[in-house]
Amino acid sequence: MSMFGQVFVKNNQYKLKGDFHHLTPNMPIRNADDDWKLLGVTNPRAMTYIHSYGGEAIFFESLSKGKLLATRCDNAECGTTGSVYIPFRICCPDCLSKMSVIDLTDVAKKSATVHTFMECARSGAFNLLDKPIKFINIEFDGVSTILMSYLVVGTPRFGMRVVPIFKTTGPTYTILDLAWVEEGTTAEQLPEGFGF
Amino acid sequence: MITFSQQQLKIPRLQRPVYLVTAGQSKFDRAFPDKRTEELCIDSFVMAAELLDISPAELKSYIHSCYYGHFADHFGDQLLGESVIHDRLGLDPLGNVGVKTGGATGGSTIWEGVKAVASGYSDCVLAMGWERMDEVPTDEGNFLISCAADKDWEAPLGHIYTGYYAVMAQRYWQIFGKSEESFRRTLAEIAVKHHGYARFNPFAQSPMDITVDDVLNSPVVAYPLRALDCCLMSVGAACTILCDEDTAVKLTRNSKNKPLRIWSAAGSHTLRPADRLDMEIPLLPNETPDQYKDLGERFPGGDRYPGFTGFLAARIATYYGYGMAGITDPTEDLDVVELHDAFTISDVQTYEDIGIRPYGEGRTYVESGDCYHTNPHTGEPGKLPSNLSGGLIGCMHAVGATGIMQTFEVATHLWDRWEELHGDENLWKKFDREKPKDWTNLQVKGAKRGLAISHAGVGSHVTSTILMDPDHLIKKDA
Numbered sequence: 001m002s003m004f005g006q007v008f009v010k011n012n013q014y015k016l017k018g019d020f021h022h023l024t025p026n027m028p029i030r031n032a033d034d035d036w037k038l039l040g041v042t043n044p045r046a047m048t049y050i051h052s053y054g055g056e057a058i059f060f061e062s063l064s065k066g067k068l069l070a071t072r073c074d075n076a077e078c079g080t081t082g083s084v085y086i087p088f089r090i091c092c093p094d095c096l097s098k099m100s101v102i103d104l105t106d107v108a109k110k111s112a113t114v115h116t117f118m119e120c121a122r123s124g125a126f127n128l129l130d131k132p133i134k135f136i137n138i139e140f141d142g143v144s145t146i147l148m149s150y151l152v153v154g155t156p157r158f159g160m161r162v163v164p165i166f167k168t169t170g171p172t173y174t175i176l177d178l179a180w181v182e183e184g185t186t187a188e189q190l191p192e193g194f195g196f
Numbered sequence: 197m198i199t200f201s202q203q204q205l206k207i208p209r210l211q212r213p214v215y216l217v218t219a220g221q222s223k224f225d226r227a228f229p230d231k232r233t234e235e236l237c238i239d240s241f242v243m244a245a246e247l248l249d250i251s252p253a254e255l256k257s258y259i260h261s262c263y264y265g266h267f268a269d270h271f272g273d274q275l276l277g278e279s280v281i282h283d284r285l286g287l288d289p290l291g292n293v294g295v296k297t298g299g300a301t302g303g304s305t306i307w308e309g310v311k312a313v314a315s316g317y318s319d320c321v322l323a324m325g326w327e328r329m330d331e332v333p334t335d336e337g338n339f340l341i342s343c344a345a346d347k348d349w350e351a352p353l354g355h356i357y358t359g360y361y362a363v364m365a366q367r368y369w370q371i372f373g374k375s376e377e378s379f380r381r382t383l384a385e386i387a388v389k390h391h392g393y394a395r396f397n398p399f400a401q402s403p404m405d406i407t408v409d410d411v412l413n414s415p416v417v418a419y420p421l422r423a424l425d426c427c428l429m430s431v432g433a434a435c436t437i438l439c440d441e442d443t444a445v446k447l448t449r450n451s452k453n454k455p456l457r458i459w460s461a462a463g464s465h466t467l468r469p470a471d472r473l474d475m476e477i478p479l480l481p482n483e484t485p486d487q488y489k490d491l492g493e494r495f496p497g498g499d500r501y502p503g504f505t506g507f508l509a510a511r512i513a514t515y516y517g518y519g520m521a522g523i524t525d526p527t528e529d530l531d532v533v534e535l536h537d538a539f540t541i542s543d544v545q546t547y548e549d550i551g552i553r554p555y556g557e558g559r560t561y562v563e564s565g566d567c568y569h570t571n572p573h574t575g576e577p578g579k580l581p582s583n584l585s586g587g588l589i590g591c592m593h594a595v596g597a598t599g600i601m602q603t604f605e606v607a608t609h610l611w612d613r614w615e616e617l618h619g620d621e622n623l624w625k626k627f628d629r630e631k632p633k634d635w636t637n638l639q640v641k642g643a644k645r646g647l648a649i650s651h652a653g654v655g656s657h658v659t660s661t662i663l664m665d666p667d668h669l670i671k672k673d674a
Binding site for chain 1: 229230273331333335336337338339340341342346347348349350352353354355356358359360362363364365366367370415416417418419420421468469470471472473474497503504
């Protein structure tokens with residue numbers, strides 16, 4: 001019986017368990033307009049990648065705990081010291097020094113507004129979000145950047161106040177654990193597994 | 197705030213003049229079940245040789261190094277595809293290198309080739325690009341394209357690139373388009389124009405005789421962008437031959453092709469639009485510091501630059517390119533352009549980034565009729581026609597080949613060979629395509645200078661490639 005591939009790290013080495021690929025035979029591609037002559041073959045392949053978040057791991061772990069982290073350059077000699085970044089960056093884009101991790105959850109709850117948005121009727125293969133997907137790009141007070149995420153309750157508009165919600169039950173440990181709802185949304189309106 | 201040092205603002209200088217002597221391309225289509233990629237590459241190379249009236253073998257004898265644009269290994273399921281093509285072209289043991297900069301791969305490939313000749317490393321190079329986007333179903337193709345977004349922070353949000361452009365389209369429409377229905381119709385006009393021009397291009401994948409309402413009624417992909425606002429997913433190849441002056445003279449002695457001077461420059465900006473910091477607008481030669489002082493008053497919300505409405509990489513690529521070639525006003529100095537219309541909105545954004553129109557006023561390039569071969573309002577030639585090939589919306593977006601296809605198209609105008617190369621009945625038959633009864637010659641009469649913009653991601657890489665008739669240079673020592 002097959003099981004999804006699972007990975008843990010011991011002594012700084014990946015330890016693998018389960019199935020990381022599935023064998024499927026090639027199938028011929030034939031030309032129906034020319035006596036079913038051979039044109040090619042299918043090359044089926046299902047793979048599982050082993051991806052490290054590296055220095056950003058704390059960000060994704062924190063989503064599952066209901067916290068939104070950002071980073072700030074505290075290098076006094078940097079020309080942009082004090083700048084706050086989310087998406088979380090490990091090193092300052094100007095001085096390249098390692099930045100300080102800060103908790104942006106309260107700032108997000110109090111100041112997040114929609115900079116721009118769109119509704120996506122289609123998605124690429126393998127996408128896990130329900131359609132239509134409401135993309136929003138979010139501004140925060142005192143933050144230099146504009147975060148891309150998705151809205152799950154409300155109709156997006158410019159300047160709309162939104163608050164973060166977190167998938168703390170059954171987290172995926174991906175960026176999908178962070179979503180947004182219109183300010184004033186109640187806990188009962190949130191999708192399964194999400195909380196404020 | 198991004199600032200630039202004087203060293204970074206230096207205008208690049210080629211060590212010697214570089215010439216484009218020929219180019220070629222394959223048929224472009226959504227799928228080629230009956231052809232391998234190398235067959236398409238060879239088609240393009242053979243065409244390039246034919247335009248010089250020499251054999252492919254003779255053309256190969258001049259080539260000293262090769263630059264190959266192939267963006268997506270995972271699409272073609274072949275790592276080191278460059279090595280396969282190089283071998284099939286019979287160009288071993290010459291040095292070759294693969295170039296990958298997303299949608300700008302074709303332009304970046306030319307950029308690399310130009311530098312190789314300018315430096316003296318090679319006197320003659322091949323710059324070739326291709327893409328194989330038919331080895332997976334379309335939804336998986338969209339997934340693979342979305343892998344060019346940040347895989348942890350952006351790609352999981354839809355796995356569809358159109359969405360990443362749609363947030364820009366929304367912002368641009370509401371800020372600079374003032375949410376006017378007329379602006380949305382202007383965007384649709386771009387799709388009508390490009391699918392329409394594709395009707396006169398035998399290489400083109402998506403010729404369509406459509407109306408603005410057809411575009412506005414096409415299925416929503418990512419609102420406000422609809423299916424007909426979007427570029428194609430294509431298969432095909434294109435190439436060009438770049439050389440020094442002596443080689444250019446030798447290679448063109450029996451040809452209708454006149455060697456064309458070529459310059460190429462590049463810019464970049466963050467992969468994630470989220471990371472784009474507010475900054476002052478870098479100015480092009482036809483702009484003044486004062487003209488943007490009241491941008492936020494004229495267009496409330498429009499004063500964050502580049503934000504989600506501009507492409508800094510395009511601005512920087514043209515800042516360098518215009519400086520190299522001596523261009524001070526693109527609308528006055530150029531005769532024809534091919535722009536990277538990945539989406540109708542990005543076409544408009546690019547008009548502003550490259551100085552055809554000031555920021556906030558891109559729509560007027562379309563509405564004035566200046567961008568058409570023949571101005572629909574006056575019946576006179578458009579002031580600066582764009583995307584007469586059909587662009588990425590009507591002709592193709594076989595990613596690694598796209599920037600080279602654009603350069604090929606510009607060159608055909610400067611050679612005064614557009615009619616010959618697009619109207620050839622045999623070519624239409626060879627491609628199994630029907631030449632329209634109302635086929636129209638889109639040759640830009642008297643064209644001497646042109647520009648191609650090649651663009652990646654949501655503006656992560658952009659190149660500007662400038663071609664000029666050497667007898668009509670703007671800057672004599674360029």
